[in-house]
Amino acid sequence: MFGKVGASLKPIARAQNVRGFATAKQPVRVAVTGASGQIGYSLLFRIASGEMLGKDQPVILQLLELPAALNSLKGVSMELNDCAFPLLHGIVQTDDVNKAFEGADYALLVGAKPRSKGMERGDLLKANAQIFSAQGKAINSNANKDVKVLIVGNPANTNAMITSHFAPKISPRNIHAMMRLDHNRGISQLAERTGAKVDDITNFAVWGNHSATQYPDVTFTKINGKDAKSVINDDKWIVENFIPTVQQRGAAIIAARGLSSAASAAGAAIDHMHDWALGTNGSWTSFGVPSEGKYGIDKNVWFGFPVTATKGDYSVVEGLKLDEFAKERLAITEKELKGEREAIAALLD
Numbered sequence: 001m002f003g004k005v006g007a008s009l010k011p012i013a014r015a016q017n018v019r020g021f022a023t024a025k026q027p028v029r030v031a032v033t034g035a036s037g038q039i040g041y042s043l044l045f046r047i048a049s050g051e052m053l054g055k056d057q058p059v060i061l062q063l064l065e066l067p068a069a070l071n072s073l074k075g076v077s078m079e080l081n082d083c084a085f086p087l088l089h090g091i092v093q094t095d096d097v098n099k100a101f102e103g104a105d106y107a108l109l110v111g112a113k114p115r116s117k118g119m120e121r122g123d124l125l126k127a128n129a130q131i132f133s134a135q136g137k138a139i140n141s142n143a144n145k146d147v148k149v150l151i152v153g154n155p156a157n158t159n160a161m162i163t164s165h166f167a168p169k170i171s172p173r174n175i176h177a178m179m180r181l182d183h184n185r186g187i188s189q190l191a192e193r194t195g196a197k198v199d200d201i202t203n204f205a206v207w208g209n210h211s212a213t214q215y216p217d218v219t220f221t222k223i224n225g226k227d228a229k230s231v232i233n234d235d236k237w238i239v240e241n242f243i244p245t246v247q248q249r250g251a252a253i254i255a256a257r258g259l260s261s262a263a264s265a266a267g268a269a270i271d272h273m274h275d276w277a278l279g280t281n282g283s284w285t286s287f288g289v290p291s292e293g294k295y296g297i298d299k300n301v302w303f304g305f306p307v308t309a310t311k312g313d314y315s316v317v318e319g320l321k322l323d324e325f326a327k328e329r330l331a332i333t334e335k336e337l338k339g340e341r342e343a344i345a346a347l348l349d
């Protein structure tokens with residue numbers, strides 16, 4: 001079934017917002033899977049308001065859901081229309097994976113089973129792997145060849161690898177796993193501990209897997225221009241409190257809310273796509289991207305690295321001198337990713 005509200009998949013000749021003002025930019029197509037889930041409900045309104053791609057960039061939302069959730073998706077789409085967002089030029093609602101990715105310029109792959117209490121994200125591997133192989137194929141056949149894809153559904157790094165495997169026409173550099181929630185969590189913890197504002201904290205990074213083995217790294221971090229380690233002045237707190245708090249934050253949210261993080265995950269997805277599309281002005285952020293062997297990380301795992309982004313592209317920060325502690329931590333999280341790759345190897349044939 002292919003339902004649509006106010007949108008055609010044909011190119012739009014002239015960008016015009018719902019209030020009738022012509023805008024300079026043509027609309028871009030943003031596909032979102034799992035659109036009527038928890039994260040979707042926090043995400044779509046922010047994309048439509050221009051927070052993700054800029055206040056001058058019209059969008060057409062192409063929303064994918066399972067057949068059983070199409071009615072709920074209809075309700076979400078009604079609400080989106082009721083916001084009368086000037087930048088929202090149309091909504092496609094569908095359970096057809098090919099339609100969802102048709103002509104997509106951006107794709108946020110959120111739809112997947114979330115974990116519940118007592119599970120690790122890796123436990124979702126087999127349950128969710130099929131979804132990402134099917135969606136990789138559909139992206140390959142239908143999306144723009146320079147589509148930017150963000151994998152949110154867990155286990156995000158290995159799902160990104162699967163998606164890329166099934167989308168050979170798309171550069172692997174255009175398929176990212178979301179580490180930004182971990183990055184934002186780390187910055188927020190540091191701000192709380194030191195009394196600094198989040199904007200005063202720079203050069204923070206989260207390495208590795210979006211899992212409990214990730215390495216939130218303050219070695220290069222500055223707080224108001226000073227070395228974070230000397231501002232914090234408590235290495236024991238960093239090792240015994242800060243790192244585990246960031247690593248375990250997802251489980252702590254599940255324990256408190258009974259459901260996994262949703263609004264903060266949506267916020268992180270907005271931040272990731274925003275910075276990828278519009279650039280970071282030289283600041284660091286953390287992207288889960290295909291390893292090209294930098295820092296000795298095995299190629300063909302999707303690994304969290306410190307990056308800077310310039311309009312539509314990114315570079316892994318190079319030349320950082322890793323201490324022994326960091327090397328050990330990177331080896332642990334790399335080993336986990338290699339294990340996940342091994343566990344789904346049969347699917348990649």
Ligand SMILES: NC(=O)C1=CN([C@@H]2O[C@H](COP(=O)(O)OP(=O)(O)OC[C@H]3O[C@@H](n4cnc5c(N)ncnc54)[C@H](O)[C@@H]3O)[C@@H](O)[C@H]2O)C=CC1
Pocket residue numbers: 033034035036037038039040064065066069110111112113114115131151152153154156178179181182210260261262265
């Ligand atoms: N990378 C990250 O930092 C984070 C990732 N997550 C992950 O995001 C995913 C979604 O989480 P929630 O929105 O909370 O879950 P949810 O269960 O509320 O929503 C998931 C939605 O996806 C839909 N869906 C399932 N399979 C689909 C398919 N094949 N195609 C299209 N839609 C499909 C479901 O119908 C549902 O509406 C989970 O895998 C969760 O673990 C959650 C938080 C942070």
Ligand SMILES: O=C([O-])CC(=O)C(=O)O
Pocket residue numbers: 114115121154181249250251253260261
């Ligand atoms: O922990 C989970 O399962 C959801 C998630 O990825 C997070 O909150 O970081």
